[in-house]
Amino acid sequence: MKAAWILLVVAALLELVWATALKQSNGLARLWPAVIGMTVALLSVVVLSVSLRDLPVGTAYAVWVGLGSLGVAITGIVVLGESASPARVACLALILVGVIGLKVVDG
Template sequence: MAWVFLISAGLLETVWAFYMKKSDGFTLLWPTVITAVAMLGSVVLLSLSMKTLPLSSAYVVWTGIGSVGAFLLGVTVLGEEAALMRFFAATLIVGGIALMKLSSSD
């Protein structure tokens, strides 16, 4: 169950990063509200996952999912640069996440 919490926390991190961008510096109400709720949910789920997962695995996976998710949303939804090197970097992050999961005994 800890991994479900952790993956969900990472997905919520992607959500809050996207809506923080859409909030225009916290000047738009609903994107700001979504940002705050997603942030809170992300941290709560991360903390629940850390009841059984080691910090070294949980934090890396959480930030990795958020980073890659934000990158993919930026490229696909916001029209940010889709350079080959940026995709390679995201692929390395995904590989690191997979290795963390495979190396964890939980």
């Protein structure tokens, strides 16, 4: 079970890579960022699917999306200079609380 959670976190971290690469692809107009983005997105889904062997699908998917969204939003703030308004940061904190809650509840 512990390995499944590690795989799930890896799959979520891969979302950082593919989302950032797709942003850099300029709407798929730049070849290599587009190829990297789509390849890593597929890899992220594959790793997620392996984690689903041992985790409930609802929990795993919610954690994958939550951690991925949180990571991409933080990357946007830190690397791309996106807004870090208090309301936005508070909403991101709520996502983190939800992900932690799912881990605690489902172990």
